[in-house]
Amino acid sequence: MTVFRPLFWEEDHLVLLDQTRLPWEERWLRLRTWEEVAEAIRSLRVRGAPAIGIAAAYGLVLAVLRPKPGHTPAQEFQEAQEGLARTRPTAVNLFWALARMTRALQACQDEQELFPTLLAEAKGIHEEDIAANLRMGELGAALLPAGARVLTLCNTGALATGGHGTALGVIRTAFAQEKLGMVYACETRPVLQGARLTAWELGREGIPFRLIADSAAGLLFRRGEVDAVLVGADRIAKNGDFANKVGTYVLAVLAQRHGVPFYVVAPSSSFDLALPSGEAIPIEERAEEEVLEPYGCRFAPPGARAWNPAFDLTPAELVTAFVTEKGVIRPPYVHTIPATLSG
Ligand code: MRU
Numbered sequence: 001m002t003v004f005r006p007l008f009w010e011e012d013h014l015v016l017l018d019q020t021r022l023p024w025e026e027r028w029l030r031l032r033t034w035e036e037v038a039e040a041i042r043s044l045r046v047r048g049a050p051a052i053g054i055a056a057a058y059g060l061v062l063a064v065l066r067p068k069p070g071h072t073p074a075q076e077f078q079e080a081q082e083g084l085a086r087t088r089p090t091a092v093n094l095f096w097a098l099a100r101m102t103r104a105l106q107a108c109q110d111e112q113e114l115f116p117t118l119l120a121e122a123k124g125i126h127e128e129d130i131a132a133n134l135r136m137g138e139l140g141a142a143l144l145p146a147g148a149r150v151l152t153l154c155n156t157g158a159l160a161t162g163g164h165g166t167a168l169g170v171i172r173t174a175f176a177q178e179k180l181g182m183v184y185a186c187e188t189r190p191v192l193q194g195a196r197l198t199a200w201e202l203g204r205e206g207i208p209f210r211l212i213a214d215s216a217a218g219l220l221f222r223r224g225e226v227d228a229v230l231v232g233a234d235r236i237a238k239n240g241d242f243a244n245k246v247g248t249y250v251l252a253v254l255a256q257r258h259g260v261p262f263y264v265v266a267p268s269s270s271f272d273l274a275l276p277s278g279e280a281i282p283i284e285e286r287a288e289e290e291v292l293e294p295y296g297c298r299f300a301p302p303g304a305r306a307w308n309p310a311f312d313l314t315p316a317e318l319v320t321a322f323v324t325e326k327g328v329i330r331p332p333y334v335h336t337i338p339a340t341l342s343g
Contacts, residue, residue, distance in 0.1 A: 001176060003130055003163035004201075007046060007055055012065060018045045019159055023200040033066060034059040034080035041087040041094075044191065048160020049234045050129050053093035056069065057122035058151055060101045064114045068083045073079040073114050077105055090243050090311050091220035092235040092272040097125055131287040132267040132325035133169040140230065140265050140323040147181035148174060148227045151217065154188045154245035155197035156232035156265070166265040167230035168201065170323065175207045178280030181227075183209040184220060188245060190291045190308065214247050221258040230253045233266040233322075240333030241278025242266075242318025246309050252318035261320040268324055268341050284310040 007016040014031040020043065021027045021034070029045065031037050040046050046055045049290040063080035064073040071079070081098055088094060088275040106113050144150070150171060154160075157168035165172060174180040183202060188194035195211055202209045212220065220226055229251050240327030242264060255262040275281060291306035292298065300306070322329040329340045 001134070001164070001172075003134075003160040006051060006159045007058070007162075007165045008126075009058060009119065010063070014055070016040060016046055016055065017159070019047060019197060020045050020049050020231075022159075023196050029267040032062065034076075034084065037062065037085050038087050041084070047193070048155060049091035049093040049232065050161040050166070050267060050300050051159065052088060052091050053097035053269060054122070054126050054129060054162050056087075056094050057073075057097045057101050057125045059084050060098070060105075061115065061118045061122050064093065064105075064118055073111060074105070077114075088284055090234045090284045093269045096269045100125065126162045129267060129269070130164055133161055133164035133166060134173075135325040136166060136265050136267070136323050137164060137169040139328055140167075140263065141174040141177055141179060143228070143261070143263060143321070143323070143328070144170075144174050144179055145227055146179055148179060149182045149184065149222065150174075150180070151184045151186070151226045151229045151251065152198065153186045153194065153214075153231050153247055153251060155193040155201070156230075157198060157201040158174055158199050159201060160232065164306030165201075165261075166232040166267070168198065170230055170263075170265050171202075171207065172205070175205070180207065183207060184217075184226065185209050186214045186217060186247060186251075187211055188247065189214055190294055192243070192294070214250075217251060217254055221254045224258075226255075227256070229260060229262045231262075231264055233270050234311055235281050236264070236266060236271045236322065236337070237275040237277075237278045237281060238271075238273045238334065238337060239277050240319055240322070240331070240337060241281075241313060242316075242319070243278065243281045243283060243311045243313055246312045249312045249314045252314045256318050260319055263321055263323055264319055265323040268326055271337065271341055273338060273341065278313045278315065283313070283314060286310050302314050307315065
């Protein structure tokens, strides 16, 4: 299976597909400073929990490669680490990748080692993510019935990861195995990751799909047209509560009401075992303009205000199973999550 990579390292810089321009234009950016990487994460040029972590890891490579005048590479790394940590609060993959890169830096004996060591570590994080996605694709596809009609939200595909995808990776693998009937992709207000990005990925590969308005999901369930829900996650607490794109909770409640399995597909880097439950997960609130005036098109009257949480919280009791690269995890999650992840 060929894997599409939305970002990669080239000689001395990071190349990254600008997701804010999709599907209108395929614009590849060449980023040469960690500040440019931080801006790309903040403004959603690169988004999706695993992809954010990978981009941040490459950002730290850029920091040691091009320290500002008067800074040692280690000082620049420290500044970059703090700056990148401030970009987006919810996806734990970001903090996981920053911590892993910091451990790699601390293991270096002298300055000459920094760049090659950190580049190898960032590439390692990237390649491991792709391998995890391919594995989750196999494990997740095995859970689906023949001709499965699946519902998904946001974009969890190659664009959101190092390549292949999590929930969309399962869809990709199921399609390759000729097991997939139809994908219903929620358009995903307010910034339309489903309509712009998931539709772009599915369309390129000829995977059958229908875009739906987010609020059409209820009727779809009522008509019995959903065999499984597949979503990703930005942070999963030790008890299985998790944060994901706003709208996930609604789909989980609907799935339970209609007896449809609800699967969360996420690598082990998306789990935060330091959090006993989801209540402590920080939920990012983004600019009001994303709701009032998406992509420069003003819908709301002058003076209207908006509330724009980027994520919501879904309690563990609504999750049928977590699909990770280490195995499929079923309740009781307080026991099975730590046991599977430490294995
Ligand atoms: O705001 P985004 O586009 O970064 O949100 C992305 C999601 O919520 C995804 O579902 C999640 O990061 C998992 S991506 C494999």
